Amino acid sequence: MPLDDYRRKRDFAKTPEPSGDRTRRARKTRTPKPLHFCVQKHLASRLHYDLRLEHGGVLLSWAVPKGPSLDPRDKHMAVRTEDHPYDYGDFEGVIPEGYGAGVVMLWDYGTWQPEVPDIDAALDTGDLKFTLDGYKLKGSWVLVRTRDRPGTAASQKGRSWLLIKHRDHWSGPLDITTFAPLSVKSEGDFDDILAAELPDTWVTGRPGTGGVPNKMLRDVVAKAAAKIVNRENAPESIAPRAARAKKRKSTRG
Ligand code: MN
Secondary structure, eight states, rough: OHHHHHHTTOTTOOSSSSOOOOOOOOOOOOOOOOEEEEEEESSSSSEOOOOOOEEETTEEEEEEEOOOOOOOTEEEEEEEEEEGGGGGGGOEEOOOTTTTTTEEEEEEEEEEOOOOOOOHHHHHHTEEEEEEESSEEEEEEEEEOOOTTTOOOGGGGGGGEEEOOOTTOSSOOHHHHHOOOOOOSOOOOOOHHHHOOGGGGTTSSSSOSSSSOOOHHHEEEEEEHHHHHHHHHHHHHHHHHHHHHHHHHHHHH
């Protein structure tokens, strides 16, 4: 089963992430319907960007610590991770505990097209060329598998890839992760996503158990908490109550 690894690492009673029970029916290769892709900016034990490409009803996944670069000279490490359910592709929110605990932002979203006739063969060869049509990422890219370092654990073998932008109309020196850091779904930053969540996912101050949250995550939690406090103390939320009280008084008087 393609999602076995994904499910094994998660307790769906405890995480809001989709379980992938509704696996999308794999599409026939000749179907001209577009395939979806997404990049999820994931603040977990470390910040990274998860690139996911729809294929065979699931999302092929790579974790890119530095994020995608539009500069063809940059070869950014991309670690192949377990396939994710198709439904995961528009997930944005908080993973309160367990595997990948932290905050997930939908950083980019769109469609992708392989530039190779056979995706599985390209994965086997370790050379997948493709075109992205997202809000932020466009044009031609390649994922190239690199040789394993000596001593790489068996479970990690073949997981090391590089993500490289091809030179085209959409390449250039613009630092896209800095230029466009926010969500394409909510338009918010990590703290906004956290502040929009139900309080019990954050109020305990424990965005993740089983590890010390890093400083960046702690800062985001503090910012989100401040936003919620400010919102609750905002004059607008008091004003209607005051207005109602005044109105009652005046009708009595
Ligand atoms: Mn991740």
